Amino acid sequence: MEQMCTAVFAFLESARPFFQYGKPLQELLPFFVRALGGILPLDALAIVRMEGKKGVCETACWSGAQHLPEALMLRAVNGKEFPKTFDTPFSEEALAALFPEETAGKFSWLALPIACDADALGLLLVGRESGETEWLDREQDFLRLVCAMLGFFFAGKAHCEQQSFHIGVLNAAMDQVKVGLYVTDPHTDAILYMNKFMKDVFKLEHPEGGICWQVLQSGMNGRCPFCPVDRLMADANQNQVFRWEERNTLTGRIYDNSDSLMRWTDGSLVHLQQSVDITDSLRLHKEANYDELTGLLNRRAGKAALADALVCLDREEASLIVGMFDLDRLKEINDLYGHVEGDRALRTIAQEMQRSLHAPDMCFRLSGDEFVVFAPYFPEYKVFIEGAGAKMVLIPPEIEGFQIDFDAFEAAISEHTKGVVVNSPNNPSGVVYSRETLERLAAILTEKSRAYGHPIYLISDEPYREIVFSGFQVPWIPQLYPDTIVCYSFSKSLSLPGERLGYVLVPKQTTDAISVSAAVAGAGRSLGYVNAPSLFQQVTAECCDLTSDISVYERNCTLLTDALREMGYHVVQPGGAFYLFPRSLEPDDMAFSERAKQFDLLLVPGSGFGAPGHVRIAYCVQTDMIQRALPKFKALADSYR
Numbered sequence: 001m002e003q004m005c006t007a008v009f010a011f012l013e014s015a016r017p018f019f020q021y022g023k024p025l026q027e028l029l030p031f032f033v034r035a036l037g038g039i040l041p042l043d044a045l046a047i048v049r050m051e052g053k054k055g056v057c058e059t060a061c062w063s064g065a066q067h068l069p070e071a072l073m074l075r076a077v078n079g080k081e082f083p084k085t086f087d088t089p090f091s092e093e094a095l096a097a098l099f100p101e102e103t104a105g106k107f108s109w110l111a112l113p114i115a116c117d118a119d120a121l122g123l124l125l126v127g128r129e130s131g132e133t134e135w136l137d138r139e140q141d142f143l144r145l146v147c148a149m150l151g152f153f154f155a156g157k158a159h160c161e162q163q164s165f166h167i168g169v170l171n172a173a174m175d176q177v178k179v180g181l182y183v184t185d186p187h188t189d190a191i192l193y194m195n196k197f198m199k200d201v202f203k204l205e206h207p208e209g210g211i212c213w214q215v216l217q218s219g220m221n222g223r224c225p226f227c228p229v230d231r232l233m234a235d236a237n238q239n240q241v242f243r244w245e246e247r248n249t250l251t252g253r254i255y256d257n258s259d260s261l262m263r264w265t266d267g268s269l270v271h272l273q274q275s276v277d278i279t280d281s282l283r284l285h286k287e288a289n290y291d292e293l294t295g296l297l298n299r300r301a302g303k304a305a306l307a308d309a310l311v312c313l314d315r316e317e318a319s320l321i322v323g324m325f326d327l328d329r330l331k332e333i334n335d336l337y338g339h340v341e342g343d344r345a346l347r348t349i350a351q352e353m354q355r356s357l358h359a360p361d362m363c364f365r366l367s368g369d370e371f372v373v374f375a376p377y378f379p380e381y382k383v384f385i386e387g388a389g390a391k392m393v394l395i396p397p398e399i400e401g402f403q404i405d406f407d408a409f410e411a412a413i414s415e416h417t418k419g420v421v422v423n424s425p426n427n428p429s430g431v432v433y434s435r436e437t438l439e440r441l442a443a444i445l446t447e448k449s450r451a452y453g454h455p456i457y458l459i460s461d462e463p464y465r466e467i468v469f470s471g472f473q474v475p476w477i478p479q480l481y482p483d484t485i486v487c488y489s490f491s492k493s494l495s496l497p498g499e500r501l502g503y504v505l506v507p508k509q510t511t512d513a514i515s516v517s518a519a520v521a522g523a524g525r526s527l528g529y530v531n532a533p534s535l536f537q538q539v540t541a542e543c544c545d546l547t548s549d550i551s552v553y554e555r556n557c558t559l560l561t562d563a564l565r566e567m568g569y570h571v572v573q574p575g576g577a578f579y580l581f582p583r584s585l586e587p588d589d590m591a592f593s594e595r596a597k598q599f600d601l602l603l604v605p606g607s608g609f610g611a612p613g614h615v616r617i618a619y620c621v622q623t624d625m626i627q628r629a630l631p632k633f634k635a636l637a638d639s640y641r
Helices: 002-018 025-037 070-077 092-098 137-176 196-202 229-234 279-289 299-316 330-337 339-355 380-387 406-412 435-452 513-526 534-543 550-567 589-597 623-638
Strands: 044-050 056-063 107-116 119-129 180-184 191-194 242-247 254-263 269-277 370-374 391-395 417-423 457-461 484-489 502-505 615-618
Touching: 002 025, 002 137, 025 044, 025 056, 044 107, 044 137, 056 070, 107 137, 119 137, 180 196, 229 254, 229 269, 330 339, 370 380, 370 406, 380 391, 391 406, 406 435, 417 435, 435 457, 550 623, 589 615
Parallel strands: 370 391, 370 417, 417 457, 457 484
Antiparallel strands: 044 056, 044 119, 107 119, 180 191, 180 269, 242 254, 254 269, 484 502
């Protein structure tokens, strides 16, 4: 017994490097052979690891005999069906079946099971060349102890691999989540983990180990003053969740943060933060609920707040005073001094009214014409609408196809809606509105015009009508909706940029067509437009039935679209115009456009078109320029991998 204990301790001391979970058996096998060979004489050894229904999952072989190569042993062991349970060494017949005939009679083999808690986990196979000492009982007993150690090792190795698999799956899932996630040590503020989405947003490669307030903030000399970690650690139950908002000093974006404590992989307590970028949603909320000119609640939000107040009155049996102010002679100010001074007068009055109120008093603006615009949109629409003293109501983009989000549109249209602007083929996406889309739009406008008792004009801006690719058609909208006003530009169809030649069509069936025509005629003068030179007016008259070479645009479009998609860019198929509007490879399209400049690519951020997270590419250039640009787009995409 004393000799056995001594042998076991000697084996454990020598074989210690073998018992590593993270490395394959074949790599670790020399340590095992050295340790076992120091106690028992042996000429060949094989270890087989099995895992449940998978069967043999790992083998390692060693041979010290010249006529028995290790490769021969591996071929012999691999692919064999081993019994799931056995209590005694293999029979000679079973052992003989494991190896080729050329080894028969040359070796004395001993096979022992490796198990843990009655689960068969593998097989230990040791051999001596014939003529040497046979396997003694004490040697077999020692090897059974070694197999017991291997059983515990295999069980731990299987658990480690399973945990590693689950962690890998979890990391892959976390990297797909479009929410910033990171974990820190609550005592040192060192970053322990950060998901891929957050790394991309903050342009970080290996933030682990860095101090969070140094990595994720700008100009901080210590822990952020708004950091909730101390309050979390002071909570005896450690189950609180702090939710708060911040404008990040590094990105300039506004985040909705949720902070809590959790147990880390080693059992220690760590700090977890989840961050959602709410910049755009706050902007949309403000645009949807506040009058852009005065800063007061708009009609819709004001009426909703008033309705809530009335409900509270019924419940509390209180009273409410409602006042209405009508500003006279505002038109005279606009006509005499211009819309800028008229807007200033409205803002001043609104500010004075707000200053005189006390909570829970409220003030909202009832009047004001509204024009609905669908993103992505041509930015000058906003200038035109606000220049006329109206408000632009922007409908967020339907980014999968850049058609129309009708739920958002129906929620935005109101009795103050005077017009809806569409642009097809679209600048900046090149998308053509389908006939189905326009028919549904016409049906909604017909219904709403009837409900509100006044026409809602559809302004169809069609400068790219003639630049349409194969398989696409631009429906003539006045046939679908009578109250349509069509705007057209020859500068696009004839490739005359800068000449600003076009027309506005008011069809006869349009409601109040004569008045609308007069308003259109007077708009040019009031907005400061001038006539194009007479020479180009005459040139246009001679060429108005012609178009530029559309095939060049289509060839450039196909070349660029196909190539970008192969590189991993998401691109909605354009139907016309000469623009592409792919998604940027990071949420911040401004930062993406700046990064593109490093590759000599000039892209226009989609934020200016009401569609953040996208960029506009113009391909109205020579095809060879597109070809030269493709490697640069590839390099730009590779820089994000």
